[in-house]
Amino acid sequence: MAGKGIVWERVCNNSRDRLAQDGELAWCRMHPPVLKVGPGTRTKRGSFLAVRTGKGPPDWCAITKHLHIIGDDKDCKKAPWYSKQVKPHQATIFDAYERFGATAVILLRMPDKSRWCVPWSLLRKWWEVGTSFHVDELEDIGAFRWQKKYDDEPAYDWLTPLLERCDA
Numbered sequence: 001m002a003g004k005g006i007v008w009e010r011v012c013n014n015s016r017d018r019l020a021q022d023g024e025l026a027w028c029r030m031h032p033p034v035l036k037v038g039p040g041t042r043t044k045r046g047s048f049l050a051v052r053t054g055k056g057p058p059d060w061c062a063i064t065k066h067l068h069i070i071g072d073d074k075d076c077k078k079a080p081w082y083s084k085q086v087k088p089h090q091a092t093i094f095d096a097y098e099r100f101g102a103t104a105v106i107l108l109r110m111p112d113k114s115r116w117c118v119p120w121s122l123l124r125k126w127w128e129v130g131t132s133f134h135v136d137e138l139e140d141i142g143a144f145r146w147q148k149k150y151d152d153e154p155a156y157d158w159l160t161p162l163l164e165r166c167d168a
Helices: 006-021 088-099 121-126 159-168
Strands: 026-029 034-037 048-052 060-061 068-075 105-111 115-119
Touching: 006 060, 006 068, 006 105, 026 105, 068 088, 088 105, 088 121, 105 121, 105 159, 115 121, 115 159
Parallel strands: 068 105
Antiparallel strands: 026 060, 034 048, 060 068, 105 115
């Protein structure tokens, strides 16, 4: 269902934009493949009629001085969060990127509005068996909370703990 977690994706996009402004990463969105089949609404600039021609990739990719990252933003509206929300075609892409040395992650928001970064390398075995997680179980599998980087700004930093974990 397209657009289901659009508010959470905007939060994550803002986080990535801020990290890019700080010079900590470069990133880009990845969109599902579409075929333009007609004109859009005349009053809406840039619109067009299209059909999807394939399954959507993960939401974004990024690069830092130390890591290549591919990720997807997942919003859990009610507990528990089911690992199978990562679709098989996304898992295939995560696996392929990790075979070439990239890091795949899920940026997850739980119903209590806590924000988590879940490395695919840790989640994959749980995904294979379709495990579900409550917020108090995420740390046990190796997920970590976003850090509040500055006191006068909202918590937006998932990258620093990811870099620290990958350097360890």
